Amino acid sequence: MKFLVHTLVLLAGILFFFLSCRSDGGQRIQNLAPNAHQVVAREIIQTSKYTYVRVDSDGRDYWIATNRMEVQKGGTYFWSIGSEMNDFTSNELNQTFESIFFVQDFTDKPITGSSQLLPGPATGRQQPPEHKGIEIPKAENGLSISELYALKENYTGKIVRIRGEVVKFSSNIMGRNWAHIQDGTRDGEHYDLTVTTKAFINVGDVVIFEGMVSVNKDFGAGYFYPVILEDAVVK
Secondary structure, three states: OHHHHHHHHHHHHHHHHHHOEOOOOOEOOOOEOOOOEEEEEEEEEEOOOEEEEEEEEOOEEEEEEEEOOOOOOOOEEEEOOEEEEEEEEEOOOOEEEEEEEEEOOOEOOOOEOOOOOOOOOOOOOOOOOOOOOOOOOOOOOOEOHHHHHHOHHHHOOOEEEEEEEEEEEEEEEOOEEEEEEEOOOOEOOEOOEEEEEOOOOOOOOEEEEEEEEEEEEEOOOOOEEEEEEEEEEEO
């Protein structure tokens, strides 16, 4: 009887161990941030600028893309900030992905509930992909995104109006909401503008933001914004 009890206890312990582990043997992190994903790298494709990773999470298989970095096949990784693109074609790979997530914070370090990672774009971080087909006219007495980047030094500390389509929105990070807007214009590599606001808006909305221009804004941890519109209100 005593042997049977010990056997059952041992079996229960083994069962608990397997239930608490991933299929690759990596233990599931219990205190991840609510929007964090834990994945296992199954396939890696390196290009000149980006790293494409086919990942597995709870039996779901999908692709992510991030700034070029070293990724180990079979390794456990985490991400929380990303946007999905459908039917995205990589010209360098000559490959079309039916669905792919462009991820800004792909890391081998757990993203816990206390983590607060800022949404890009920033130096060393991948900005949201350029949305083709957007043609947004300037707001009355406003600027286009390309004009703001080209003349950023002239507008530092000034209030400006910019109309754009919201392509990404993240709420309640560092006490503010973060939006990315595009209007179909670009200045060199810059086509996306980051905006901080108290307003809540939806991806796909076309809005006019009025806010103060900050140049070379550094939030630390590598999050450096050449131009950002702060404390903006929706007009």
